[in-house]
Amino acid sequence: MAENSIIAQNISPDTLSTQYVKPESCVFAQNKNGFLTATIDGKEYKRVILTRTLPLNFPDDYICISDIEKNELGIIEHKSDFPKEQQELIDIELMQRYYCPVITKIVSVKDKMGNFYFDVLIGEFKKSFTVKDISRSIRQMGKSVYITDIDGNRFKIENYEKIPSKSRRRIEPYLY
Secondary structure (H helix, E strand, C coil): CCCCCCCHHHCCCCCCCCEEEHHHHHEEHHHHCCCCCEEEECCCCCCCCEEEECCCCCCEEEEEEEEEECCCEEEEEHHHHHHHHHHHHHCCCHHHHHHCCCCCEEEEEECCEEEEEEEECCCEEEEEEEEECHHHHHHECCCCCEECCCCCCEECCHHHHHHHHHHHHHHHCCCC
């Protein structure tokens, strides 16, 4: 067993505690290279990484702040608690990390030997991608549909009911 692995018996409520970061103790900025920096409780971090802990259900809540070594620094409970200019910096960072093109039309879906080949339109641009395990790679959340391709790229249909009816018929067999 590796030296730094965690043994379940050694986990206590103290090791699982979460520190929520409040706007009065956390300030974000962008450095000259465009990377997000943060000052948390007076300590300056030259580069921070933001990740959504619940990206589909709560995209603007429970955002984890980590340093470049992936050490958790705290959690933003609600992005809306922060001033508007701070929210904009948070949004820029999250948009870069969670880029998710919006599918406006499904041109075709072809099944070949267990792989599904999608030809779609993203705005006016044609995009092709492959999905391997269709039962795990397509998720419907309310009116939105999320598709993850074989390379881990995510695509989104914002409102399933508003895409053309032919597109709906092409994807309906794969929705569970």
